[in-house]
Amino acid sequence: MSQPLSHPALSDADPELAALVGAEEQLQADTLRLIPSENYVSAAVLEATGTVLQNKYSEGYAGRRYYEGQQNIDQVETLAVERAKAVFGVEHANVQPYSGSPANLAAYLAFAEPGDTVLGMALPMGGHLTHGWGVSATGRWFRGVQYGVRPGSALIDFDEVRDLARKERPKIIFCGGTAVPRTIDFAAFGEIAREVDAVLVADIAHIAGLVAGGAHPSPVPHADVISTTTHKTLRGPRGAMLMSRASHAKAVDKAVFPGLQGGPHNHTTAAIAVALREAAAPSFRDYAHAVVANAKALAEALLARGYDLVSGGTDNHLVLIDLTSKDVPGKVAAKALDRAGIVVNYNTVPFDPRKPFDPSGIRIGTPSLTSRGLGTDRMPLVAEWIDRSVQAAAKGDEDALAVIRGEVAELLAGYPAPGLPTD
């Protein structure tokens, strides 16, 4: 057992809550976390989120606030903005969106009117809810038209995207997604957006860290607006940013505040600044490339074990496994893996014959295990654990899952996670 972190004030004031935090620290230390949208932030990022910056109201932007007492906050936000501009090579950055979904909503507010047409990738094909999917406010308040991927290759069909754009004349085109294992061709999207005079929003929530580290092509200069969360591969706090050309700066800023939000979360802004400083360091380039190398190695090892991967592999941090040929539903596999100490999520695969709440696939990714220092040499073992867990799930073999859980914890004890208890 590892030593718990100490949270003396919390333990004293609310032992019940402190115990839950401690249990979560243990869980994150002992399990192999393969959810591709998750990560481990550094101790410095964690500390920044727990500072007295939390106590301030700061509606407005640096130098243009509606509250006094902003001497320090203005500098914090300016640091975050300047670092975002430098890391991503953009002319403008807004670091105030509360999270990825509100950031995207701000893009709608900036560049479309209710009822306008927007074009995005369909959720079951790998897109995000906020790209105009029906159950989302974005699909209720706007006319969402959706593109998909080709059957077979599972690659985006740019003929379809161009045809839809010409026919539907969207105000905004979204590219990027949550279950896209291949490189996003920002140039191709940019060409189509320019042809139909649409605003191209590149949603790089999942791959921002890869873009920052040079392990995925940048959407600059093809996209008009870049939306990103800060808590996925970028390894910052839960938050988001909108970046753009200077010509769109005003529209973006007005949409975030006062259009959509009130006071910015200054403690989050501070932690974003810290994460961006980390992302500017040479070691982050190594991290981003290691994430991709690990994902490719993991994909190879799974293919060698007879697994079907959507698009046949990966270019980034994410692998989408279609379990149809294994005769194990995604949810059954995900729950068995959880019992084996391997945390994934069940996921639809393109053209999934099963229902979204009980789909055919699982989605895995390497950002978290790479943050712990696991390298490509360990990926065959990770694939073996996944394979044994899926087989155990098929047979209902709980003993086999318990054995794997022990092996996982034993290996991970040698790879301490940033910000978490160590032995």
Ligand SMILES: *Cc1c(COP(=O)(O)O)cnc(C)c1O
């Ligand atoms: C995660 C994600 C979002 C939403 O971010 P939240 O912080 O969960 O609201 C938006 N777009 C894409 C592509 C994402 O992956």
